[in-house]
Amino acid sequence: MYLNNMLNDSPTVVIPANAALSAVGMKAYAANSSGKAILPAAAGDVPLGIALADQTDVAAGEDIFLAVKDITHWIAGEALAVGDLLMAHTDGTAKKATSGKYIFAKALEAADKDQPAVVQIINAGYAA
Numbered sequence: 001m002y003l004n005n006m007l008n009d010s011p012t013v014v015i016p017a018n019a020a021l022s023a024v025g026m027k028a029y030a031a032n033s034s035g036k037a038i039l040p041a042a043a044g045d046v047p048l049g050i051a052l053a054d055q056t057d058v059a060a061g062e063d064i065f066l067a068v069k070d071i072t073h074w075i076a077g078e079a080l081a082v083g084d085l086l087m088a089h090t091d092g093t094a095k096k097a098t099s100g101k102y103i104f105a106k107a108l109e110a111a112d113k114d115q116p117a118v119v120q121i122i123n124a125g126y127a128a
Contacts, residue, residue: 011070013049017058024064025055026075026116027092028104037064040088044101047088050074050121067121074119076111083107085127086119094119097127 015029018036028047029037040047049066053073058064077093080086084107087097094117097103103124111117 011067012052012065013068014063014065015048016061017064019060020058021064022057024051024058025053026073027051028074028088028094029064029066029092030088037066039092040090043089043095044087044098046102047104050105050119051092053116069121071108071118071120073116074105076113076115076117078113080107080111080117082110085124087127099127101127103127 015031015037018032018038028040028050030040030045031048032038049068050072052065052067055064074094077089077091077095080094085097085103086094086105086107087101088104089095105119105121108118108120
């Protein structure tokens with residue numbers, strides 16, 4: 001029996017920025033091999049989470065709060081429709097998932113490019 005194991009049911013994690021970043025909020029971030037937040041290296045890479053909306057500029061080493069499950073806001077990198085399956089782009093924005101790319105979220109509302117969209121993080125694997 002395991003009585004002392006902790007289960008973190010928080011929908012967020014905190015991770016330090018690898019470098020200074022601006023306009024952090026509502027963008028997707030991955031983690032480098034040192035466990036620090038970076039923008040995805042390639043479109044469709046697996047992100048760790050989406051920065052909370054109230055995050056602004058951060059210096060290297062400062063904390064970024066990332067939503068890692070449930071529903072949050074994500075900046076659209078192109079026009080999105082309800083139900084679109086989404087991948088992270090290299091600038092941290094949401095784009096429609098293309099073949100072979102990781103599906104990180106689903107759009108719950110439509111959004112124009114550069115506008116926030118309500119999304120559900122689903123970690124659905126790779127698009128066919």
